[in-house]
Amino acid sequence: xxxxxxxxxxxxxxxxxxxxxxxxxxxxxxxxxxxxxxxxxxxxxxxxxxxxxxxxxxxxxxxxxxxxxxxxxxxxxxxxxxxxxxxxxxxxxxxxxxxxxxxxxxxxxxxxxxxxxxxxxxxxxxxxxxxxxxxxxxxxxxxxxxxxxxxxxxxxxxxxxxxxxxxxxxxxxxxxxxxxxxxxxxxxxxxxxxxxxxxxxxxxxxxxxxxxxxxxxxxxxxxxxxxxxxxxxxxxxxxxxxxxxxxxxxxxxxxxxxxxxxxxxxxxxxxxxxxxxxxxxxxxxxxxxxxxxxxxxxxxxxxxxxxxxxxxxxxxxxxxxxxxxxxxxxxxxxxxxxxxxxxxxxxxxxxxxxxxxxxxxxxxxxxxxxxxxxxxxxxxxxxxxxxxxxxxxxxxxxxxxxxxxxxx
Amino acid sequence: xxxxxxxxxxxxxxxxxxxxxxxxxxxxxxxxxxxxxxxxxxxxxxxxxxxxxxxxxxxxxxxxxxxxxxxxxxxxxxxxxxxxxxxxxxxxxxxxxxxxxxxxxxxxxxxxxxxxxxxxxxxxxxxxxxxxxxxxxxxxxxxxxxxxxxxxxxxxxxxxxxxxxxxxxxxxxxxxxxxxxxxxxxxxxxxxxxxxxxxxxxxxxxxxxxxxxxxxxxxxxxxxxxxxxxxxxxxxxxxxxxxxxxxxxxxxxxxxxxxxxxxxxxxxxxxxxxxxxxxxxxxxxxxxxxxxxxxxxxxxxxxxxxxxxx
Numbered sequence: 227x228x229x230x231x232x233x234x235x236x237x238x239x240x241x242x243x244x245x246x247x248x249x250x251x252x253x254x255x256x257x258x259x260x261x262x263x264x265x266x267x268x269x270x271x272x273x274x275x276x277x278x279x280x281x282x283x284x285x286x287x288x289x290x291x292x293x294x295x296x297x298x299x300x301x302x303x304x305x306x307x308x309x310x311x312x313x314x315x316x317x318x319x320x321x322x323x324x325x326x327x328x329x330x331x332x333x334x335x336x337x338x339x340x341x342x343x344x345x346x347x348x349x350x351x352x353x354x355x356x357x358x359x360x361x362x363x364x365x366x367x368x369x370x371x372x373x374x375x376x377x378x379x380x381x382x383x384x385x386x387x388x389x390x391x392x393x394x395x396x397x398x399x400x401x402x403x404x405x406x407x408x409x410x411x412x413x414x415x416x417x418x419x420x421x422x423x424x425x426x427x428x429x430x431x432x433x434x435x436x437x438x439x440x441x442x443x444x445x446x447x448x449x450x451x452x453x454x455x456x457x458x459x460x461x462x463x464x465x466x467x468x469x470x471x472x473x474x475x476x477x478x479x480x481x482x483x484x485x486x487x488x489x490x491x492x493x494x495x496x497x498x499x500x501x502x503x504x505x506x507x508x509x510x511x512x513x514x515x516x517x518x519x520x521x522x523x524x525x526x527x528x529x530x531x532x533x534x535x536x537x538x539x540x541x542x543x544x545x546x547x548x549x550x551x552x553x554x555x556x557x558x559x560x561x562x563x564x565x566x567x568x569x570x571x572x573x574x575x576x577x578x579x580x581x582x583x584x585x586x587x588x589x590x591x592x593x594x595x596x597x598x599x600x601x602x603x604x605x606x607x608x609x610x611x612x613x614x615x616x617x618x619x620x621x622x623x624x625x626x627x628x629x630x631x632x633x634x
Numbered sequence: 635x636x637x638x639x640x641x642x643x644x645x646x647x648x649x650x651x652x653x654x655x656x657x658x659x660x661x662x663x664x665x666x667x668x669x670x671x672x673x674x675x676x677x678x679x680x681x682x683x684x685x686x687x688x689x690x691x692x693x694x695x696x697x698x699x700x701x702x703x704x705x706x707x708x709x710x711x712x713x714x715x716x717x718x719x720x721x722x723x724x725x726x727x728x729x730x731x732x733x734x735x736x737x738x739x740x741x742x743x744x745x746x747x748x749x750x751x752x753x754x755x756x757x758x759x760x761x762x763x764x765x766x767x768x769x770x771x772x773x774x775x776x777x778x779x780x781x782x783x784x785x786x787x788x789x790x791x792x793x794x795x796x797x798x799x800x801x802x803x804x805x806x807x808x809x810x811x812x813x814x815x816x817x818x819x820x821x822x823x824x825x826x827x828x829x830x831x832x833x834x835x836x837x838x839x840x841x842x843x844x845x846x847x848x849x850x851x852x853x854x855x856x857x858x859x860x861x862x863x864x865x866x867x868x869x870x871x872x873x874x875x876x877x878x879x880x881x882x883x884x885x886x887x888x889x890x891x892x893x894x895x896x897x898x899x900x901x902x903x904x905x906x907x908x909x910x911x912x913x914x915x916x917x918x919x920x921x922x923x924x925x926x927x928x929x930x931x932x933x934x935x936x937x938x939x940x941x942x943x944x
Contacts, residue, residue, distance in 0.1 A: 312733060345842040363923070367924045369924055370927075370932075371675065373864075373919075373923060375825065377864075380864075380865075381913050381917060381920075387912075520733055557744065557748040565737050565741070566736065568725070570735065573727050573734065574731065576727065
């Protein structure tokens with residue numbers, strides 16, 4: 227039946243909008259390669275091989291995807307409460323610093339079985355603190371969380387520079403006079419355990435996937451998650467329903483920061499040098515995962531589980547970017563620019579996606595009605611095109627369009 | 635410490651504060667227009683970076699600093715128009731789309747720099763203009779009246795912005811659209827046209843700010859702005875959406891930075907302290923945001939996309 231086909235087509239179209247956005251960005255990337263005198267075919271092949279072409283490449287991609295996934299899941303949690311967390315960078319740094327400080331303080335006192343959970347927990351706590359501050363400032367003082375999280379990114383990077391150049395620096399760096407801002411080799415007991423008999427793949431990616439599933443259960447299967455989403459959809463109604471709105475906002479940003487903090491700890495204890503290192507900028511430690519995680523979360527429709535494949539894809543893009551640089555001498559900064567385009571395209575087409583989805587459900591309703599009426603032998607073909615969406619839930623009042631993403 | 639209280643150092647500190655305030659002032663003034671009309675453009679830093687690179691590259695190739703400034707302005711106009719399309723016409727979520735513009739600018743400026751320039755080559759800077767008579771005043775002359783034209787223009791833009799926002803029909807429309815777009819629309823003011831104009835003005839200023847920064851430093855490098863665009867956005871809040879307040883914030887920032895720089899050069903404070911001191915502006919901003927949030931009200935429609943008849 228044509229009308230059912232209509233509904234289905236609109237529905238497919240709605241889901242394909244973010245995919246088309248990414249394809250459009252990649253197409254622009256290929257055009258840029260041409261403009262930069264590099265062969266796009268060779269470039270794309272190098273990227274694909276570098277990211278997904280071999281077991282080793284897949285491991286690199288999984289490791290690169292880990293912080294993206296954790297930050298992305300954190301952003302998803304905040305977004306569901308209608309809070310925008312741009313502070314992933316700072317929260318990662320805070321988690322990395324606190325877990326590193328703990329590992330330095332404990333030294334070789336504890337066995338790995340205690341040490342690994344402890345340092346990861348310290349990372350979670352560090353990030354949670356860095357998320358709770360803007361949460362409290364928003365809830366109790368009305369401070370815009372976008373600005374406060376960005377400012378806290380700046381504070382965190384300076385704190386990192388201070389600590390890694392001063393109190394936490396490797397004593398060897400001072401003796402040698404090289405003064406690279408990095409810690410000494412952290413206690414071996416805190417190294418993230420390797421898995422699958424590989425010498426690079428550690429438990430980080432596994433932890434990140436579990437965290438994403440945990441976030442899904444938390445958001446959709448617990449009362450707390452229900453409150454978070456209720457506050458995000460309609461704070462006023464939530465307040466009338468007796469939900470502590472302010473506390474929920476603080477909690478959402480705290481959990482969001484905790485995820486990023488965990489990513490920071492994994493970066494430190496899963497690094498090949500097993501030190502915390504910086505180059506004086508946030509990106510020197512995080513590799514801009516705090517921002518790239520936003521891209522992954524958006525592409526994952528701000529849903530924790532969909533963020534898993536999305537992170538893997540964007541992790542692959544970043545790893546592939548390095549291969550691109552080696553193969554056709556195009557700086558991997560291209561990938562950062564493309565990520566920016568993906569963000570722009572996804573959020574710019576978000577309304578269109580929702581329009582299509584509304585139209586899909588309208589067409590479906592119309593089709594069902596038509597079937598019913600046909601059963602009553604009254605032929606009503608008109609209106610089955612369903613250009614008129616029926617009353618659906620209003621978008622959230624604060625205009626968090628993207629937060630409407632995929633429910634369920 | 636006594637090294638600090640000499641005429642030369644004090645003059646250099648104040649003059650440096652004014653000079654360092656200029657990129658922030660320009661970017662924040664432009665952003666004020668957008669925010670007063672209800673659009674939060676978070677992409678300022680990305681636009682500044684591309685403006686900075688195009689300014690730097692133009693001066694490198696032509697040797698003319700004014701062409702460089704124009705190139706920055708031109709890039710700013712283009713990216714301002716693009717930002718308008720994204721946030722005003724396509725109604726994108728403003729808290730996120732600007733981050734996309736930022737990432738694009740950050741990656742693109744770095745890509746172009748590595749590909750077209752490679753190793754940083756210093757370029758010529760803006761010439762200093764001593765204002766006749768005034769620059770001869772002891773102390774004050776060196777502090778305030780011996781700067782490049784860009785510095786004077788940036789500070790002249792403050793009363794100009796005040797005039798436009800508070801005294802013209804266009805300014806009234808900006809304020810109306812930012813406070814109550816439905817009412818403005820019903821009175822025949824085109825909300826989208828006003829917002830296209832303000833966001834483009836913001837982009838233009840951001841492009842100019844980036845070029846001014848690069849040509850003032852005489853150099854370009856990856857992430858040259860170091861988040862100054864984000865600080866500029868915060869300064870608009872800091873200044874409670876008023877050009878004079880924005881200027882005060884930019885000067886405070888410039889002063890703190892200049893002071894830290896002087897202290898570092900004179901060896902009054904060690905490197906480790908200057909890392910801590912570099913936190914001060916961000917912390918001051920957060921405190922200022924708390925105070926502003928309590929005392930002033932943001933434009934009611936800020937960050938809310940407008941569609942007719944919903």
